[in-house]
Amino acid sequence: ATEQDLKNSKVVFVIGGPGSGKGTQCANIVRDFGFCHLSSGDLLRDEVKSGSERGNRLNAIMEKGELVPMEEVLGLLKDAIVSNLTKTKCFLIDGYPRELEQGVRFESEIVPCTNVLYFDVSDATMTSRLLERGKSSGRVDDNEATIKKRLDTFHNQTKPVISFYERQGKVQKVSAETGIDQVYTEVKKFMDSKQW
Numbered sequence: 383a384t385e386q387d388l389k390n391s392k393v394v395f396v397i398g399g400p401g402s403g404k405g406t407q408c409a410n411i412v413r414d415f416g417f418c419h420l421s422s423g424d425l426l427r428d429e430v431k432s433g434s435e436r437g438n439r440l441n442a443i444m445e446k447g448e449l450v451p452m453e454e455v456l457g458l459l460k461d462a463i464v465s466n467l468t469k470t471k472c473f474l475i476d477g478y479p480r481e482l483e484q485g486v487r488f489e490s491e492i493v494p495c496t497n498v499l500y501f502d503v504s505d506a507t508m509t510s511r512l513l514e515r516g517k518s519s520g521r522v523d524d525n526e527a528t529i530k531k532r533l534d535t536f537h538n539q540t541k542p543v544i545s546f547y548e549r550q551g552k553v554q555k556v557s558a559e560t561g562i563d564q565v566y567t568e569v570k571k572f573m574d575s576k577q578w
């Protein structure tokens with residue numbers, strides 16, 4: 383892949399609080415629209431699974447519900463985009479940017495995003511979904527104390543990202559309070575309205 387291929391790619395940032403349904407809806411979009419789905423959380427968890435020193439460091443941060451250093455996530459995402467460019471030019475970047483600087487750096491090093499899909503859900507709903515998932519997920523961050531911290535991180539660090547892109551007219555806000563299929567009806571309407 384060349385620099386030009388990177389510049390020609392289409393990127394949709396998928397943002398929402400913890401447990402807002404980002405990963406769930408991205409799977410639906412991939413099925414119907416053939417995007418490549420890259421989840422920053424999944425990429426980080428893969429690194430943790432590898433058992434490397436770096437993985438252990440990342441796991442400790444995720445366990446606290448804090449954000450890992452930007453360089454780590456951006457590097458993983460860029461590598462993943464480059465290695466998928468032969469298959470597609472359309473990418474769903476799920477769980478990123480989580481702070482303003484992440485968006486700025488991504489857009490200057492890779493490509494400006496086309497749109498931002500934002501899943502809007504109440505803290506109470508996110509908490510109950512994550513506690514439910516925590517019964518079987520085995521994730522270090524699906525417990526009550528960490529969920530509280532993740533919600534704080536979302537409100538303090540990620541919300542400004544949404545305002546930033548709202549000012550550029552790029553945000554599509556979807557209420558994700560309802561069931562998976564109902565949420566997807568809204569998502570699909572948006573996806574259908576665009577030329578990919």
Ligand code: B4P
Pocket residue numbers: 398399400401402403404405406407421422423424426443444445447448449450451452455476477478479480484511512515523532558559560561562563565
């Ligand atoms: P993520 O992996 O992004 O975790 P998440 O916010 O919980 O989203 P996820 O995609 O897994 O859940 P979903 O909402 O689909 O991040 C984890 C951690 O990694 C972060 O705290 C941070 O430490 C680190 N990290 C990740 N990205 C980073 C970055 N860019 N910079 C720095 N650090 C970063 O689904 C949740 C549950 O709800 C599921 O069980 C699902 O089945 C259910 N659900 C979904 N939609 C539903 C609906 N409509 N109705 C009922 N249930 C629903």
